[in-house]
Amino acid sequence: MxxxxxxxxxxxxxxxxxxxxxxxxxxxxxxxxxxxxxxxxxxxxxxxxxxxxxxxxxxxxxxxxxxxxxxxxxxxxxxxxxxxxxxxxxxxxxxxxxxxxxxxxxxxxxxxxxxxxxxxxxxxxxxxxTGKAFRTDAPLRVISCYPRGRGDEQAQRLRDQLAEYRIACDIAAVDTADDGCVHASEKAAFVRQMWQQHREPLLFIEADAVLTEAPMLPSNLDCDLALHKWNRWEMSARTLYVGRSAAAEALLHNWHHIATAYPSVWEGYLLDQAWCLTSSQMPLDTVWLPRSYHAPTEDTGTPRHTTIVHDLPADNADLGPDAEFGIAMRTARRAGRSGGRDSMIVVKSQAMTSDAITVIMRDIASSDAREIAASIEAVTGAFAADCGGFGRLELSLCPWQDDIRAAKSAAKSANNRIIEIAPWQTLPADLFRTIGQSRDAGSVVVMAGHRG
Incomplete structure (x- = not known):
């Protein structure tokens, strides 16, 4: 420059x-x-x-x-x-x-x-x-794994293509519980191990994928995580970029932990839940890769641009076993937004306790954006100033009554204290201190008042 x-x-x-x-x-x-x-x-x-x-x-x-x-x-x-x-x-x-x-x-x-x-x-x-700032020499290592029992033929094809593009790689056979596939917990463990072993950003690609050009876009994006979402909501771990940051490391830890705890759940949903958890606790910089980085085989030879072609049917039937799965979250994911049933932000305090408080913000459909933003800042600011002895704040935005009921149910099951507020309400400076002095776990405090 x-x-x-x-x-x-x-x-x-x-x-x-x-x-x-x-x-x-x-x-x-x-x-x-x-x-x-x-x-x-x-x-x-x-x-x-x-x-x-x-x-x-x-x-x-x-x-x-x-x-x-x-x-x-x-x-x-x-x-x-x-x-x-x-x-x-x-x-x-x-x-x-x-x-x-x-x-x-x-x-x-x-x-x-x-x-x-x-x-x-x-x-x-x-x-x-593309463009003049697009680097072809950006640091990157491609990683992949496959069941040891399936042989090396497909993996060797990927190695040869990466060698042609002069991209470093680490493609390994792994021991799996099922000779036919690598389960989510096994894939998460492999990616996490590679992240700890290498110093470059990592791009995981399924071993049976075919490259039509050098996959350099993710390494030029300067992000923590990059992946593709089918139908704008369903996450796939077949192409997964992981940067060199504390947020990326936290995502890998959470993904491995959740996948190990729920081995029978399909990997896209497990990755989604790890993303929700990590993104609520820290500013995770996520990029949603274009379809060219997760192209099905039918895209090959058409005018549609391809970079990484996966051996997938066009209907994506392998991503989710149930076509109706996750209906409650699809609208939110399609809009690139965490749903009301998720905690939008989780803030930890210095208090050495596991006690948590959930703030449910209602009436957001009838409030303007600045008003909601100011209320979010007021809640997090008040908690930072005086946490009231709570170790964690969880804030949920709930546009509908169903969302409010779901958020309350989740908070009660976790034994959290609950405050329900509207964006236009003024919060007292000692809000969390006052609530903290009353130890009626699971109760709901509804802030009173009417819009002026």
Whole structure:
């Protein structure tokens, strides 16, 4: 990079900091790093309010208020291929319609320095998949494993292709409980072992996959985790990139732990649950890889772009054994958002106790995005200032009564204290201290008050 390029990049980042501050947008460190990465690649950030049409030369469109249906349609039709849309308050279901119009590129979970889930997407992957900043020499090691009893033929084909692309690899036969396949717990253990053994970012590819080009996109994304979602909700571990970060390590630990505890559950759901848990506890930077990195065999020889072709039927029948499985979570995953039945954020305190408190935020469908965001910040800020003796805060956003009932049931089964609030309510500074003084576990405290 020349001195002129460096000066230009510094100018873009300075402009971004001013843009965020002047519009009251609070991002945690991981989210700020991602937006800075997008600005560096695509151009300046601009604000779109109420579906307003952004200027034509803008690279990053930031949306802080959910547009109406017609406004979302207008915004979508004016977007260039070479731009990205960023939603800083991605946990809010009011943004779901806009997200459904776009291709979701990734999410970054909340953290104590920024308690919101950031969503980012665009028209398609073309702007981010190539370009002058796309490195073909980025550090990467491809890993794979296969049952020892199946032989080495398919794995050798993958080794040969990687050698042709000059990509380091570690492909191994593993002992498995079933000679025909590698179960989720065995795959998770293998990936975790490889992560501890090597220093490069890892890209796991199933041993029976075929490469049509060098799979370098994930290593250029500077993320913790990258994988593909079929139908925008069903996670697959057939192509899985894991970066070199504490968040990536936590994801691997959680995946292995959950897969070992529930060996009979199919691996996509186990990975999904590990992702939910990790993303709620730290700002996990996740990228949703394009279909080209999880292409079924029918894509080969068609105009559709392919990079990694898996020996899969086009109906994806192997991903989930039950076509109706996970209906409650599909809408949320399709919108790139954790559902109301999940904890949106989990914050730990310094208190040496296992006691936890669940805050359920209701009425979010009738509140605007800024109001909900401010309430989330107020809850997490109050807990950070005075945890009331609780070791953990779990915050759930619940747009519907079914979500509220499910969140209460989960909290009660965990013996958590429960507070139910609305976004427009003012919380007392000693909220958690007051609740903590009453040790009636499982009870529900409903904050009283009416919208002014």
């Amino acid at each position: 020349t001195s002129a390029d460096t000066a230009q990049a510094d100018g873009l980042q300075t402009n971004l900091d001013h843009f965020l501050a002047s519009n009251g947008i609070k991002l945690n460190a991981a989210q700020r790093r991602r937006v800075g990465w997008l600005v560096h690649r695509l151009g300046n950030a601009v604000l779109s309010q109420g579906g307003s049409v952004p200027v034509r030369d803008s690279g990053v469109i930031v949306v802080v208020e959910p547009p109406s249906g017609p406004a979302a349609e207008t915004l979508y039709r004016t977007l260039r291929t070479g731009c990205a849309v960023v939603i800083p308050f991605g946990e809010n279901p009011a943004f779901d319609f806009l997200k459904s119009k776009l291709t979701d590129f990734g999410t970054i979970g909340p953290g104590t320095d920024g308690p919101h889930e950031m969503w980012w997407g665009g028209v398609n992957w073309r702007a981010l998949g």
